[in-house]
Amino acid sequence: MRPRWRKVLSDLIDNKARTTLVVLSIAVGVFAIGVIAGAYRIISDDMSVSYAANNPSNIEIRMDDFDEDFLNTIRKFDGIKEAEARRVFNTRVRPLGETLWTSVDVVTMEAFEANEVNLLVPISGEIVPLKNEILLERDVLEKMDVVPGETLEVQLRDNSIKTIYVAGIVQDSSTGAVDFLAPPLAYISTDTLKLFDQPELFNRVFATVEIGQDDDNHINIVLSALKEKIEKNDYEVGRTFRSLTHQHPLESTINAVLGILMALGVLIVFLSSSLIANTLSALLTQHLRHIGVMKLIGGRDKIIFRMYLILLLAFGVLSLLVAVPLGGQGAYALAQFIANKMGFLLLGYRIVPLSFFIQIAVGLLVPLIAGFVPVIKGSRVTVQKAISGDTSGETSEQAEGGANKESRIDEIQLKVTRILADRGIRIQRPLLVSLRNTFRRRGRLMLTLFTLTMGGATFISVFNVRVTLHEYVKDVGNYFLADVTLDFDTPYRVSEIEQFARQDPRVTHVEGWAFSGADILYPDGSTADNVSLLAPPAGSDLVNPLMVAGRWIEADDKKKLTISEGIYDLYPDLEVGDYLPLKVNGKEESWEVVGVFKFIGMEGILGYAPYEYISRDQNLANRSFSYRIVTEQHDRGYQEMMAEDMDAYFRESGFHVQEATPGLSTLDSASESLDILISFLLIMALLTAVVGSMGLAGTMSMNVLERTREIGIMRAIGATDWEIIRMVIIEGLLIGMISFGLGIVLAVPFTYGLSWIVSTAIFETPIAVIFTPMGYFIWLGLVILLSVLASVIPARSAARLTIREVLAYE
Amino acid sequence: MTTSTQTFPLIQLRDVVKNYQSEAGVFPALKTINLSIERGEFLGIIGKSGAGKSTLLNMFTGVDELTSGEVIVHSSGESVSLHNLNENDLALWRGRTMGVIYQSFQLLPMLTLVQNVMMPMDMSGLYHPRKSRERALELLDMVELIEHAHKLPAYISGGQQQRVAIARALANDPPMIVADEPTGSLDSVTADHIFQLFERLVQSGRTIVMVTHDKGLMPRFSRHIEIVDGELLSEGGIQ
Ligand SMILES: Nc1ncnc2c1ncn2[C@@H]1O[C@H](COP(=O)(O)OP(=O)(O)O)[C@@H](O)[C@H]1O
Numbered sequence A: 001m002r003p004r005w006r007k008v009l010s011d012l013i014d015n016k017a018r019t020t021l022v023v024l025s026i027a028v029g030v031f032a033i034g035v036i037a038g039a040y041r042i043i044s045d046d047m048s049v050s051y052a053a054n055n056p057s058n059i060e061i062r063m064d065d066f067d068e069d070f071l072n073t074i075r076k077f078d079g080i081k082e083a084e085a086r087r088v089f090n091t092r093v094r095p096l097g098e099t100l101w102t103s104v105d106v107v108t109m110e111a112f113e114a115n116e117v118n119l120l121v122p123i124s125g126e127i128v129p130l131k132n133e134i135l136l137e138r139d140v141l142e143k144m145d146v147v148p149g150e151t152l153e154v155q156l157r158d159n160s161i162k163t164i165y166v167a168g169i170v171q172d173s174s175t176g177a178v179d180f181l182a183p184p185l186a187y188i189s190t191d192t193l194k195l196f197d198q199p200e201l202f203n204r205v206f207a208t209v210e211i212g213q214d215d216d217n218h219i220n221i222v223l224s225a226l227k228e229k230i231e232k233n234d235y236e237v238g239r240t241f242r243s244l245t246h247q248h249p250l251e252s253t254i255n256a257v258l259g260i261l262m263a264l265g266v267l268i269v270f271l272s273s274s275l276i277a278n279t280l281s282a283l284l285t286q287h288l289r290h291i292g293v294m295k296l297i298g299g300r301d302k303i304i305f306r307m308y309l310i311l312l313l314a315f316g317v318l319s320l321l322v323a324v325p326l327g328g329q330g331a332y333a334l335a336q337f338i339a340n341k342m343g344f345l346l347l348g349y350r351i352v353p354l355s356f357f358i359q360i361a362v363g364l365l366v367p368l369i370a371g372f373v374p375v376i377k378g379s380r381v382t383v384q385k386a387i388s389g390d391t392s393g394e395t396s397e398q399a400e401g402g403a404n405k406e407s408r409i410d411e412i413q414l415k416v417t418r419i420l421a422d423r424g425i426r427i428q429r430p431l432l433v434s435l436r437n438t439f440r441r442r443g444r445l446m447l448t449l450f451t452l453t454m455g456g457a458t459f460i461s462v463f464n465v466r467v468t469l470h471e472y473v474k475d476v477g478n479y480f481l482a483d484v485t486l487d488f489d490t491p492y493r494v495s496e497i498e499q500f501a502r503q504d505p506r507v508t509h510v511e512g513w514a515f516s517g518a519d520i521l522y523p524d525g526s527t528a529d530n531v532s533l534l535a536p537p538a539g540s541d542l543v544n545p546l547m548v549a550g551r552w553i554e555a556d557d558k559k560k561l562t563i564s565e566g567i568y569d570l571y572p573d574l575e576v577g578d579y580l581p582l583k584v585n586g587k588e589e590s591w592e593v594v595g596v597f598k599f600i601g602m603e604g605i606l607g608y609a610p611y612e613y614i615s616r617d618q619n620l621a622n623r624s625f626s627y628r629i630v631t632e633q634h635d636r637g638y639q640e641m642m643a644e645d646m647d648a649y650f651r652e653s654g655f656h657v658q659e660a661t662p663g664l665s666t667l668d669s670a671s672e673s674l675d676i677l678i679s680f681l682l683i684m685a686l687l688t689a690v691v692g693s694m695g696l697a698g699t700m701s702m703n704v705l706e707r708t709r710e711i712g713i714m715r716a717i718g719a720t721d722w723e724i725i726r727m728v729i730i731e732g733l734l735i736g737m738i739s740f741g742l743g744i745v746l747a748v749p750f751t752y753g754l755s756w757i758v759s760t761a762i763f764e765t766p767i768a769v770i771f772t773p774m775g776y777f778i779w780l781g782l783v784i785l786l787s788v789l790a791s792v793i794p795a796r797s798a799a800r801l802t803i804r805e806v807l808a809y810e
Numbered sequence B: 001m002t003t004s005t006q007t008f009p010l011i012q013l014r015d016v017v018k019n020y021q022s023e024a025g026v027f028p029a030l031k032t033i034n035l036s037i038e039r040g041e042f043l044g045i046i047g048k049s050g051a052g053k054s055t056l057l058n059m060f061t062g063v064d065e066l067t068s069g070e071v072i073v074h075s076s077g078e079s080v081s082l083h084n085l086n087e088n089d090l091a092l093w094r095g096r097t098m099g100v101i102y103q104s105f106q107l108l109p110m111l112t113l114v115q116n117v118m119m120p121m122d123m124s125g126l127y128h129p130r131k132s133r134e135r136a137l138e139l140l141d142m143v144e145l146i147e148h149a150h151k152l153p154a155y156i157s158g159g160q161q162q163r164v165a166i167a168r169a170l171a172n173d174p175p176m177i178v179a180d181e182p183t184g185s186l187d188s189v190t191a192d193h194i195f196q197l198f199e200r201l202v203q204s205g206r207t208i209v210m211v212t213h214d215k216g217l218m219p220r221f222s223r224h225i226e227i228v229d230g231e232l233l234s235e236g237g238i239q
């Protein structure tokens, strides 16, 4: 090997700690970018393909019971390609021997063999359930442990308990996709309906359109026409949903989340390159003498520049060897995780060429860019400076600037020390030395502070954003304040239910609510969207709305409603007092908007009108299907217990209970998916913190290395190991604390920025930011820990140096 | 051309002045030096510490810039004014024409002895890599270090390191060797050994300029000059 390459190789392998530090700092960035870019690609490819592969319905219609004949009418309808009828009803199941019930939506299918729309993918066991057998959607497994071949208990409306055989586990990525807050699904064939005491009729239509499967406008036209046809046949239509074949309903949300992660990945690359710049400029400084020797014996700038370029590329290649395989695995794991949560299948493990190339580009370019300036400077240095100049010195201008700064700092320090001493406060000498050392290399200190501060600020912000999001979900919970929601199959008199419920002393308040589905129309009379109209009594305390404009509902409102912010998507210029064309119970009407309130955007549009009006309009005055019950205590466990007790109690008394749900259960899944996002953000924040502390560790070891002689002299005059270690640790801690102080400040804009991005991505609306001390405390603890760790290793090696080694050091 | 440059001395210093700029002001390290170095001579530059010996040496190795004056080198058929060359050409020129030896050896610590000796050949590109290895081993053999060829500099003694530095200085077969107190950090026996090596190189036709503060060495040079406070004092004649 030519000696010049031999030298490059030695530079690479002789100082393993430094090489590891540089390689890891590049690798962290490459890894982060690789994981995110890979996952992004895998998900955006597979989500639509895997979603489309199961032939998702473009149209879902929830309607009155209908039979096979009417299904054929729908099938023949113009523009409809395939249509399947289902009967969906809610029931409760539990494994034999368990006490806890799980609510599931049972989907009844005509013919599993002829399944064309919303295809089921087998996971284990059978795919076709026989009579009195059931298939479970994978999500059920999150609530209970069950395998094919086991038996479940199901509870019927009349309270009787039957058993059913679990034939298999399937995945249904289409049916549940529109509403991931809905209960998990289970599947039976029509001949099992008798077991559930259900009529052999259908209540839902799932259909695909013939053309324009990815054209929402076209789907809407077909849907509107079909709805009209159905209503003409005297069936009532409830909610309807539209979805595109090649777009998972949650795609934009997932992409937004990945976008945020990508931004953090870029930040990590950025931070790690400043760390590399730091390490490389120290390396070049240490190599100044070598460069001088090579120039003395005939080395030209070009050769030396090339040698260090190769060294930089070697750092890059080594980091790629670490980061690319890990990044590929990580990308797939992240994609798998998201796919699992969102209920679609990936198309299999693969290397994503795009992310592969991005990683290679980042891994090679980052060290080149970060090392360019130090390498240029190093290769241009003159022989005289390189050989005669002290080997720890920087180039002359910097050294001079540094000397001035240093003496100023010394001066200030002297003054401060004197002032403190006058007041009886004495700073120990090692501490003084540390303080001065910290400021000795300003450029390096700045870079170290920068990385550590960015890491800390990101870390703190993630905690703030977490609380902000949870607080927002809790605010949304202000619309669901009841402890138990009790739904019946038939309407009962409100006074009767109230009297009944009140016999349980734990019940403190009962309200009967009404409900109505409605369509929001465009001015031209075409359907724009569904709106769920909830109708609590006007004076209800169980809704605590966050008004954006106007007022809340009042008892004597007629054809007036408050509506959620989502309306602005359809009517951007809507103002309070405007009239909105609605189609309620098949009649086109004009309702006055009296108020607009805040609500999670992706839930669709929600409206409120007073019970007093809606119940009369539905000829259900003083009666209701649905009740909100307030209990003595409001914690989760208590609500669950009360829901079970109420359910059992009303069933035993002969009421046709459909479902009793504990108050916060709908919010749980929302919080759950937020937590997934938060945990990703936290991982990224931790990575930035790791990069920051690697920077600190690098800086500390460089500082220690450059002070080898000084340490030797300290030892020669009797400093103990502990005193030297303490001196280095104090210096590390000082840097950590300064960055903590800066991080506190920087976390404020970071928090605002991050929560704006996250909330507009998920809730489609900016939300009020909340700060929590938790992130600050955890980061304080972490930064202390990291600073000490980052200093201990260099400190120990400094303490281990013998006087002879130190004085021999050049 | 060849014949015409042959008549010139190898190196001519004309009115060379070197001032150091420092916080205390301008320090004149060399005060109008005129000096010619002839082919084949063994020139000793003798002076006390701080007299300006190294500064003078740096003038005709081109390692440092001069304040005024000119250094002209006549070799391989060309006359070159050193300080008109750019840093790159100077490095290449120095690598091919001059072997430089320092008191502190200046070996690259991560390379074995043979690789250290190969380095100038690698830098100048004058020898094919395989050829340069052979040559490096020959040179190490000449300085009697062949058995240590694959050791790192840290594992041999100071005198041995200086012999490696000499072998390295000879790598590109330069007509001239410049040595700044090459024996300064060696014990007297080792120093004598190194000095004998220089004497043999002179016998084989090379020009050597050597700086020392050791007046006892005076008689062993073919010519010596003394430098005091940046001025040339006396000049010994060719013996
Ligand atoms: N870079 C420099 N800056 C300022 N003064 C210098 C510098 N280098 C050398 N000197 C001064 O110039 C004088 C001659 O130095 P030098 O040539 O190294 O002496 P010698 O090699 O004879 O011991 C000394 O007084 C020294 O202090």
Ligand SMILES: [Mg+2]
Pocket (backbone or CB within 6 Å): B053, B054, B055
């Ligand atoms: Mg000297």
